[in-house]
Amino acid sequence: MKFTINKDEFIKGLLNVTKIVQPKNVNPILTTVRMILDNSGLNLTGSNGDLAITQTIPLFRGDKEIIRDVRQGGVLVNAKIISDIARKIDGNEITFELIDDSVAKIANEKTCFKLNSIRVEEYQDIDFSKTGSAIKFKRVDYINAINEVAFAAAIKDTRPTLTAINFLGENNTLTLAATDGARLASKKMDLEITNRFNANIPSKALVESTKSLTDEEFITLYISDKKVLIELKDCEIVSRLISGEYPSIRNIIPKTFYYYLEVNANELINAMDRISLLSNEQEKVVKITMTETKVEVSSSSQQVGSAVETLNVFKYQGERLEISFNSDFVTNAIRSLKSEDVLISFIGEMKPFTVTNKNDSNTIQVITPVRTY
Amino acid sequence: MKFTINKDEFIKGLLNVTKIVQPKNVNPILTTVRMILDNSGLNLTGSNGDLAITQTIPLFRGDKEIIRDVRQGGVLVNAKIISDIARKIDGNEITFELIDDSVAKIANEKTCFKLNSIRVEEYQDIDFSKTGSAIKFKRVDYINAINEVAFAAAIKDTRPTLTAINFLGENNTLTLAATDGARLASKKMDLEITNRFNANIPSKALVESTKSLTDEEFITLYISDKKVLIELKDCEIVSRLISGEYPSIRNIIPKTFYYYLEVNANELINAMDRISLLSNEQEKVVKITMTETKVEVSSSSQQVGSAVETLNVFKYQGERLEISFNSDFVTNAIRSLKSEDVLISFIGEMKPFTVTNKNDSNTIQVITPVRTY
Numbered sequence: 001m002k003f004t005i006n007k008d009e010f011i012k013g014l015l016n017v018t019k020i021v022q023p024k025n026v027n028p029i030l031t032t033v034r035m036i037l038d039n040s041g042l043n044l045t046g047s048n049g050d051l052a053i054t055q056t057i058p059l060f061r062g063d064k065e066i067i068r069d070v071r072q073g074g075v076l077v078n079a080k081i082i083s084d085i086a087r088k089i090d091g092n093e094i095t096f097e098l099i100d101d102s103v104a105k106i107a108n109e110k111t112c113f114k115l116n117s118i119r120v121e122e123y124q125d126i127d128f129s130k131t132g133s134a135i136k137f138k139r140v141d142y143i144n145a146i147n148e149v150a151f152a153a154a155i156k157d158t159r160p161t162l163t164a165i166n167f168l169g170e171n172n173t174l175t176l177a178a179t180d181g182a183r184l185a186s187k188k189m190d191l192e193i194t195n196r197f198n199a200n201i202p203s204k205a206l207v208e209s210t211k212s213l214t215d216e217e218f219i220t221l222y223i224s225d226k227k228v229l230i231e232l233k234d235c236e237i238v239s240r241l242i243s244g245e246y247p248s249i250r251n252i253i254p255k256t257f258y259y260y261l262e263v264n265a266n267e268l269i270n271a272m273d274r275i276s277l278l279s280n281e282q283e284k285v286v287k288i289t290m291t292e293t294k295v296e297v298s299s300s301s302q303q304v305g306s307a308v309e310t311l312n313v314f315k316y317q318g319e320r321l322e323i324s325f326n327s328d329f330v331t332n333a334i335r336s337l338k339s340e341d342v343l344i345s346f347i348g349e350m351k352p353f354t355v356t357n358k359n360d361s362n363t364i365q366v367i368t369p370v371r372t373y
Numbered sequence: 374m375k376f377t378i379n380k381d382e383f384i385k386g387l388l389n390v391t392k393i394v395q396p397k398n399v400n401p402i403l404t405t406v407r408m409i410l411d412n413s414g415l416n417l418t419g420s421n422g423d424l425a426i427t428q429t430i431p432l433f434r435g436d437k438e439i440i441r442d443v444r445q446g447g448v449l450v451n452a453k454i455i456s457d458i459a460r461k462i463d464g465n466e467i468t469f470e471l472i473d474d475s476v477a478k479i480a481n482e483k484t485c486f487k488l489n490s491i492r493v494e495e496y497q498d499i500d501f502s503k504t505g506s507a508i509k510f511k512r513v514d515y516i517n518a519i520n521e522v523a524f525a526a527a528i529k530d531t532r533p534t535l536t537a538i539n540f541l542g543e544n545n546t547l548t549l550a551a552t553d554g555a556r557l558a559s560k561k562m563d564l565e566i567t568n569r570f571n572a573n574i575p576s577k578a579l580v581e582s583t584k585s586l587t588d589e590e591f592i593t594l595y596i597s598d599k600k601v602l603i604e605l606k607d608c609e610i611v612s613r614l615i616s617g618e619y620p621s622i623r624n625i626i627p628k629t630f631y632y633y634l635e636v637n638a639n640e641l642i643n644a645m646d647r648i649s650l651l652s653n654e655q656e657k658v659v660k661i662t663m664t665e666t667k668v669e670v671s672s673s674s675q676q677v678g679s680a681v682e683t684l685n686v687f688k689y690q691g692e693r694l695e696i697s698f699n700s701d702f703v704t705n706a707i708r709s710l711k712s713e714d715v716l717i718s719f720i721g722e723m724k725p726f727t728v729t730n731k732n733d734s735n736t737i738q739v740i741t742p743v744r745t746y
Contacts (some may be wrong), residue, residue, distance in 0.1 A: 081650060081677060088647045103678070111647055111686070115678040273460045274484055277376060305453060305476070305488040312483070 001098040003037055006066045009057050010042075010094055011086045016045035016212055017053045017315050018079040025049070029228075032076035033083075034123045035096075037328065042067055045126065046079055047132035052126045052267050053212065055235035069095075076119030077104055085113055128238055130231070132224025133197045135167075143218045145187050146178055148336045148363050152185035153178040153203035160246040166176055169193040169222065177249045178203060183329045184252050184366040185336065198221045200246055205230070207238035212237065213229025253366055254352055259318030259343040260300035261290055262358065263311060265334050265342050271309045272295045272327040278307045285370050287324040290316045323349055324372040330355065374446025378409055379439045382430050383415075384459045389585055390419035391452040398422070405449035406456075407496045408469075410589055417441055418499065419452055419551055420605065424578050426585065428608035442468075447493030458486055461624050465689055501611055503604070505597025507543065507571045515592045518549055518560050521581050521736050523710045525558035526551040526576035534617040535593040537573035540596065542566040550622045551576060556702045557625050557739040558709065572596045573619055578603070578612035596659060606656055626739055627725055628720040632691030635731065637708050644670045644682045645700040651680045651702075658743050660697040663689045666697045687695045696722055697745040703728065706738035 017032050025031050025048065034045040041058040059067045075098050085106055086094060097105045102260040104117040144213070146165075154162035159181070159227040166177045177186040201223075203283050209219070209230045216233035223241075230237040281300040287295045295314045300306035323346060333355040334342050355365040391406050398404050398421065407418040433438045442528060458479055468476045471478040477490040510518070519538075527535035532554070535735050539550045545566050549560045574596075580605045582592070589606035596614075603610040649657040652672040662669045668687045671677035696719060706728040707715050716731040727736040 047672070078677065084650045088650065090643075111644075111680070111682040113651065113678065116653075116676070132671065269483075274458070277457045277461065278488075303489065304451065305486065306485045307484070309484040348623075355473045 001037055001064045001075055002069060002071040002096065003042065004056070004069045004095045005069050005091050007086060007089070007092055009066050009082070012043050012088055013042070013055050013057045014079070014083045018083055019053050019078040019211075020048045020051055020208060021045075021046040021078075022048050023080045023364065028047055028119055029124060029147075031080070031117070032081040032123075033076070034076050034120060036074040036120065037067075037070060038072050044055050045123075047124065047126065049200065051208065051239045052128075053208075053235055053237050054126075054128060056131060070176050073098055075104055076120055076123055077115055081115060082106070085115075085194045085284060089113075089341060091304040092303060098206065098227060099172050102126050127227060128236055130222045130229055131171065132222050132228075132342075133189060133193070133195050135169065135193070135221045135223065137191070137219045137221070139213065139216055139219060142191065143210050143213070145189060146194045146210050148187050149178040149185040150203050150207050151178075151336065152183050152330045152365070154180035156335075160242050161200050163203055164242045164246070165206055166246040167197065167199045167201055167221075170196045171225075174251070177246070177248060177250070179249070180324070182368050183333070184249060184365075185333070186249050186253065186364050188362045198229065198246070199243040200244065201228050202239050202242060205237060209237050218275040222355070239253065250265045252352070253364055254345075254347055254354060255353075257347055259290070259348075260316070261288075261295065261344045261346070262312040262315040262341055263295070263344070265337070265340060266334060267311055267313055268297070268342075269331050269334055271311060272331060275299045275307045275309055280305050283370070284327045285324055285372060287322060287372065289320075290314075290321045291320045292316050292318075292319070302323065317344070321346060321349065324370045325367055329367050333367060336365065337363060374408075374410055374448055375442060375444035376415065376440050376504055377442045377466050377468045378430070380413065380459065380462070380465055380467050381437050382393060383454055383488075383662055384456070386417050386428050386430045386677070387459055387590070390417045390428050391456055392419075393421045393424055393426060393581060394419040394452040394558050395421050396453045400499060402449065402491070402495060403451070404451055405491060405496075406452040407447070407449055407493060409447040409619055410440075410443060411445050412718045418496070420497065422497065424573065424612045425501075426581075426608055426610050427499075427501060428601075430726070445528065446471055448477055449491040449493055450488055454488060455479070458488075462486075467529070475653075476522055492511075499611060500600060501602065501638060501657045503595045505595050505601075506566070506568050508540075508542065508547065508564060508566070508594045508596065510564070510592045510594070512586065512589055513563065514594060516583050518562060519583050520562050522549045522551040522558040523549075523576050523580050524709065525553060525556050525706045525738075527553035534573050534619055535621070536576055537615045538579055539619040539622075540570065540572045540574055542571075542596075543569040548622070549618070552622070552625070554679070555699070555741050556706070558706070559622050559626065559737050559739075561721055561735045561741065570596050572601065572604050573615040573617065574601050575612050575615060578723060580611060582610050592602065595708065627718075630727075631695050631721055632719040633664070633689070634661075634717045634719070635666065635688040636668070636717070637686040638710070639715060640684055640686055641670070641715075642704050642707055644684060645704060648672045648680045648682055649700045651677050656743070657700045658697055659700045659743060660695060660745065662693075663687075663688050663691070664693045693721070694722065695721060696742050698726075698740055698742045702740050705738060711740065712734060 036043045041056045043056045045054040091108045106113045168175045174189045174191045220231040222229040234361040286299045295311040298308040346353045409416040414429045416429045423647045464481045477488045479486045502522040512646040547562045547564045595602040659672045668684040671681040712730040719726045
């Protein structure tokens with residue numbers, strides 16, 4: 001195996017596939033990047049065990065030669081070190097040569113690295129096949145949908161299914177849902193769905209895919225029983241699915257409300273940002289007190305003190321209501337809607353409430369209040 | 374106590390004096406900022422127990438009123454929270470009012486914070502007197518001197534004296550020295566010295582003082598038996614000294630050499646940066662092999678591989694020599710000199726070597742080599 005490659009293309013490719021590789025992974029194979037050179041170009045693959053990204057750098061882009069002096073072959077090398085070398089070596093080109101089964105040479109005129117390498121056959125099997133239900137998104141719809149729900153997924157995997165975004169496809173409607181148990185985000189989209197599916201796709205894989213976007217017009221997801229393959233313009237991402245039944249979101253989203261508050265999104269976010277300064281750092285609980293003539297955001301802590309702010313712009317319908325909640329949850333929910341005004345609908349003091357854009361009911365954010373004493 | 378203050382001035386003052394305050398300090402008094410308002414303005418003081426910064430915001434700057442509606446007094450309030458409130462509250466002015474002995478109110482038209490506060494008398498005594506030997510630096514000389522030595526001081530306080538920069542003043546010469554046991558930086562300056570002194574000033578206090586500089590022409594240090602006071606334009610910094618005898622630097626700096634290498638500073642730094650990619654992350658050991666016709670920087674590790682780079686620009690005088698060292702130490706030493714070329718002078722393979730600017734012997738960087746096998 002031997003090739004001379006345009007340095008910038010090599011760096012970009014390595015960065016894209018190795019950003020998920022964990023340099024301290026206990027499995028040494030998973031600290032490497034797989035490089036396979038053949039007629040179609042240089043294929044790079046990185047993985048963290050759950051998730052893999054693959055990309056092929058072509059021999060030519062139009063008339064421009066990207067890779068020359070090609071001798072085909074494959075090898076595994078340490079992902080972090082090959083990336084660092086590519087970034088730090090001088091010049092516009094890098095020459096890579098496999099000297100024998102265990103040493104790769106990366107060199108220019110004045111610097112020579114000899115890197116321990118591993119035989120390409122020792123890499124894990126990764127299934128990059130495009131099988132199962134195919135869903136095709138427009139770029140902007142895909143990014144918006146992921147951003148509107150991903151933040152509500154659980155970070156810790158005490159309940160692994162909750163670290164996923166649930167994709168439920170039926171009757172030409174795709175419903176995405178994410179919940180960490182204290183809040184839920186759901187998003188409906190009209191899309192062509194040929195076969196019903198219900199899959200828990202790790203939120204991390206989906207967020208990663210939005211970071212790997214270049215200038216694609218479409219993104220296609222292939223959802224099969226065990227895995228999802230996300231096809232982007234320059235690369236493909238494959239992730240295992242998370243097994244287990246996802247909570248039924250129909251039972252979680254409230255339907256009847258008795259109190260409605262319409263507010264300016266920024267005014268409420270800024271007020272909560274100030275008022276939560278005096279609440280517990282982890283919880284950031286604030287209280288909102290509403291009547292038809294006055295809406296106040298407040299917080300108080302025995303240790304630190306108290307704070308209160310009145311809103312200027314609001315429309316409230318209902319009896320007097322006081323409700324406390326984690327202000328970060330409400331801020332994230334409001335931000336995801338990207339709307340100037342938001343509608344918050346309540347059932348009562350201790351019942352979950354929804355945050356929506358009043359002109360679009362496809363995205364619903366549900367938040368459970370916090371009990372205060 | 375009551376006042377209305379220009380918000381930007383208040384934020385700047387709070388930021389300057391509270392940047393050293395530790396929000397989680399076990400002593401609750403040390404999590405506060407002391408505010409004292411009198412005829413001269415609003416005096417703010419913050420401390421971490423070892424180090425204190427004080428600054429007075431005047432009532433007027435020229436014709437511009439900075440503080441108005443003044444009712445004199447003093448109080449302690451949580452440093453982080455008052456700073457956050459000042460940054461996040463709307464408007465150009467903030468009104469602060471002490472309601473009783475334990476509550477301070479900070480408000481504008483729509484937002485009102487009531488902050489628990491502590492009586493000003495409970496603050497620790499801090500001696501801001503200007504006593505002892507006074508040393509007056511020009512601004513640029515002060516910054517350069519601190520930067521040329523501070524990086525060599527120890528971070529960990531297993532040997533507390535080594536976390537200081539030693540200031541030795543005698544015969545109108547000030548000698549600064551810092552060493553962590555594996556390297557040493559020393560700097561001589563011609564300055565008016567009236568009384569001999571030998572003080573261990575915490576490196577952190579000196580580095581902090583360079584960050585608090587605004588546009589002063591001069592910086593004055595007052596060194597007494599137990600403390601140093603650093604007088605800047607807008608604020609004063611006071612720090613305890615570290616007791617204990619500092620190592621004699623005369624015995625550490627070598628005087629006779631047998632090998633001399635002159636190199637381009639950037640070429641050597643860049644070569645070490647690349648070659649150290651393959652050495653241990655903590656140690657970053659590289660080897661330099663010198664003859665009169667060739668200079669090579671190399672490294673090798675059983676686990677990762679090997680790397681070698683030849684230098685283009687060098688002048689070497691002496692027999693063939695191979696020496697290994699921590700490349701970060703040499704990089705820091707070279708950078709501190711801010712010189713295009715540097716002179717590295719060796720005694721032998723296992724003896725400390727010096728890094729200097731060949732046209733200026735006032736700054737000497739000494740580095741102990743590393744034994745490799």
